Amino acid sequence: MFVLPLRDIQENMEIFYAKDIAGGTLKLDEEESRHCVRVLRHRTGDEISVTDGNGTLFRCRITADSAKETEAEILDAIHDWGGHPYCLEMAVCPTKNADRLEWFAEKACETGIDSIVPVIGEHSERTAVKPQRIEKILLSAAKQSLKGKIPMLKETMPVKAYIESMKDDDGCMKLIACCFEDESHPRISIMEALKKMQPDSGRISVLIGPEGDFSAEEAALAVRCGFIPVHLGPSRLRTETAALTAVFAVYSRFLL
Amino acid sequence: MFVLPLRDIQENMEIFYAKDIAGGTLKLDEEESRHCVRVLRHRTGDEISVTDGNGTLFRCRITADSAKETEAEILDAIHDWGGHPYCLEMAVCPTKNADRLEWFAEKACETGIDSIVPVIGEHSERTAVKPQRIEKILLSAAKQSLKGKIPMLKETMPVKAYIESMKDDDGCMKLIACCFEDESHPRISIMEALKKMQPDSGRISVLIGPEGDFSAEEAALAVRCGFIPVHLGPSRLRTETAALTAVFAVYSRFLL
Numbered sequence: 009m010f011v012l013p014l015r016d017i018q019e020n021m022e023i024f025y026a027k028d029i030a031g032g033t034l035k036l037d038e039e040e041s042r043h044c045v046r047v048l049r050h051r052t053g054d055e056i057s058v059t060d061g062n063g064t065l066f067r068c069r070i071t072a073d074s075a076k077e078t079e080a081e082i083l084d085a086i087h088d089w090g091g092h093p094y095c096l097e098m099a100v101c102p103t104k105n106a107d108r109l110e111w112f113a114e115k116a117c118e119t120g121i122d123s124i125v126p127v128i129g130e131h132s133e134r135t136a137v138k139p140q141r142i143e144k145i146l147l148s149a150a151k152q153s154l155k156g157k158i159p160m161l162k163e164t165m166p167v168k169a170y171i172e173s174m175k176d177d178d179g180c181m182k183l184i185a186c187c188f189e190d191e192s193h194p195r196i197s198i199m200e201a202l203k204k205m206q207p208d209s210g211r212i213s214v215l216i217g218p219e220g221d222f223s224a225e226e227a228a229l230a231v232r233c234g235f236i237p238v239h240l241g242p243s244r245l246r247t248e249t250a251a252l253t254a255v256f257a258v259y260s261r262f263l264l
Numbered sequence: 265m266f267v268l269p270l271r272d273i274q275e276n277m278e279i280f281y282a283k284d285i286a287g288g289t290l291k292l293d294e295e296e297s298r299h300c301v302r303v304l305r306h307r308t309g310d311e312i313s314v315t316d317g318n319g320t321l322f323r324c325r326i327t328a329d330s331a332k333e334t335e336a337e338i339l340d341a342i343h344d345w346g347g348h349p350y351c352l353e354m355a356v357c358p359t360k361n362a363d364r365l366e367w368f369a370e371k372a373c374e375t376g377i378d379s380i381v382p383v384i385g386e387h388s389e390r391t392a393v394k395p396q397r398i399e400k401i402l403l404s405a406a407k408q409s410l411k412g413k414i415p416m417l418k419e420t421m422p423v424k425a426y427i428e429s430m431k432d433d434d435g436c437m438k439l440i441a442c443c444f445e446d447e448s449h450p451r452i453s454i455m456e457a458l459k460k461m462q463p464d465s466g467r468i469s470v471l472i473g474p475e476g477d478f479s480a481e482e483a484a485l486a487v488r489c490g491f492i493p494v495h496l497g498p499s500r501l502r503t504e505t506a507a508l509t510a511v512f513a514v515y516s517r518f519l520l
Contacts, residue, residue: 092498111367118505153500199520241519242348244409249374256512257520263497264455264513 022048023065023151024058025158032082034058034068041078044070056080061150063157065089089156092120094210094262099125099170100251101218102134106141112248113142116255117149117159120263126164131220137164167215167226175233180211184235185250187221193231198238198254202261212258216251278304279321279407280314281414288338290314290324297334300326312336317406319413321345345412348376350466350518355381355426356507357474358390362397368504369398372511373405373415376519382420387476393420423471423482431489436467440491441506443477449487454494454510458517468514472507 024044028035036044036058044050052073058066058080064087068080098121103109113124124146126137142161150158165173174182181201189195202212215222215235222230231237240253280300284291292300292314300306308329314322314336320343324336354377359365369380380402382393398417406414421429430438437457445451458468471478471486478486487493496509 115505115508118499118501119509120499152502155499197520199516241515243374243376243411243515243519245374246408249371252371252508253375253512253515256509257516259497259499259509260455260513260516263499264453 021057021154023154024056025061025147025151026058027061029060029066029082033071034066034080034082036078036080038076042075044078045073045075050078055083059089059150059156059158061147061156061158063088063091065156086156090154091157092259092263094212094258096121096255096258097123097125097213098216098251098255099127099167099213100216101129101132101167101247102126102137103247104133104219106134106138108246108248109137110142110145112251113145113159113161114149115252117146117155118153119252119255119259120155121159121255122157123160123162125162125170127167127170127215128164129167129218129220129226130223132218133220134218167217167222168229170215171226171230171233171235174213174235178234179209180213181205181209182213182215182230182233182235183238183254184215184222184227184230185238185240185254186217186227187239188224188227189237189239190224190227193237195237195239198240198257199261201236201238202257205261210262214251214254214258216247216254219247277313277410279410280312281317281403281407282314283317285316285322285338289327290322290336290338292334292336294332298331300334301329301331306334311339315345315406315412315414317403317412317414319344319347321412342412346410347413348515348519350376350468350514352377352511352514353379353381353469354472354507354511355383355423355469356472357385357388357423357503358382358393359503360389360475362390362394364502364504365393366398366401368507369401369415369417370405371508373402373411374409375508375511375515376411377415377511378413379416379418381418381426383423383426383471384420385423385474385476385482386479388474389476390474423473423478424485426471427482427486427489427491430469430491433469434490435465436469437461437465438469438471438486438489438491439494439510440471440478440483440486441494441496441510442473442483443495444480444483445493445495446480446483449493451493451495454496454513455517457492457494458513461517466518470507470510470514472503472510475503
């Protein structure tokens with residue numbers, strides 16, 4: 009896993025995103041082309057950096073500048089660019105106020121995550137998200153924070169379905185952050201849980217409940233399916249702050 | 265230091281804030297009175313919880329309900345209510361976009377800080393903040409996250425003046441988060457620095473620079489005045505995310 013040393017980051021480095029990559033050349037879509045040619049005034053012959061959103065950064069030379077479709081030839085490629093030495097999935101109940109989840113997506117991407125799954129709990133007041141808005145925020149945050157891999161926004165699903173889907177995934181450390189605890193399953197701090205991870209396994213999934221917390225049934229199912237009940241310390245945190253605290257805990261466990 | 269155990273928090277607990285407290289009674293100002301009487305429909309005889317913003321929570325009984333000025337008698341008081349076992353001052357350069365600093369204030373208050381000092385660096389593009397807006401956000405976040413003490417917003421000052429003002433404060437762990445390092449003062453991770461703290465001393469000050477980072481002169485002055493240069497890991501974080509990462513690091517050092 010290649011982790012970008014901070015001192016190598018060029019403060020004003022600008023990266024573009026392209027889906028259309030084949031045979032040593034790539035094409036920027038209309039939005040990226042406009043930004044490249046109109047805003048940053050790049051011209052044929054200029055060198056630019058382009059990510060495929062999957063972790064690879066291409067150094068390229070523009071062969072045709074156009075605000076509609078800019079083309080470039082690939083000079084070289086760096087894999088796992090701006091990556092992190094863990095794989096973190098955040099399964100988060102949408103917040104009542106949509107802005108707050110979108111804010112979480114931006115900050116989580118800057119810090120370092122791999123995927124977000126919006127999950128709907130039995131106590132959720134909000135049961136839908138705006139996937140296009142969140143995807144746009146993730147793309148922009150990945151470019152801004154120089155990450156080659158854009159975190160994936162997965163399909164929205166019920167909390168119980170998510171728990172069931174993870175049941176047999178023994179290689180993943182599964183955590184559920186709940187505000188209550190039952191006597192038979194005392195919670196430990198998220199840091200304590202993360203310190204128990206094997207150093208060679210970096211796959212983690214964290215479940216964060218809605219404003220009204222998980223139902224007792226959801227929490228019990230999670231424990232039966234191998235989720236470890238964790239707490240995030242004594243502060244009463246909003247859903248999105250709780251989710252970000254978990255992201256920071258993982259970042260800090262591996263990178264601070 | 266009294267730290268509120270999570271299980272003792274009443275999920276829907278509502279707290280009010282009062283400045284006017286004397287001789288066993290207190291008065292809510294117009295905004296708090298309106299919320300108490302109009303929105304939550306409290307009446308004479310009801311019990312309410314009120315903080316003085318300095319860490320004390322009063323259980324009170326309303327003696328005169330009025331949307332202009334509600335009065336209550338104090339039944340008992342809990343000191344250091346919702347407190348944390350450290351004292352954290354964040355000296356942060358205002359972000360270009362004012363919303364981002366305001367967002368930081370909310371999240372930092374929820375997590376646990378004691379004061380914010382807006383500082384203006386040589387590379388700062390923005391040199392002013394809106395103190396009333398930030399104070400309003402801090403009050404509302406403290407009430408929402410059940411903290412008895414409202415973080416203090418101090419006067420805006422230049423980075424160098426802040427550094428000089430901290431020079432002789434040897435009991436405080438002083439950290440400067442900079443993106444560059446000079447060979448003679450290598451940076452350590454903020455977690456490493458925090459682990460070196462004496463367990464009995466919990467005073468910490470963290471300096472966070474503007475989008476263009478500190479000037480070399482500011483960083484050198486900080487080191488001469490006892491600040492330890494730290495980094496926040498390999499991710500390229502925005503100013504407000506960097507500041508929140510530092511708050512989470514302290515929270516996690518003491519409470520996770």
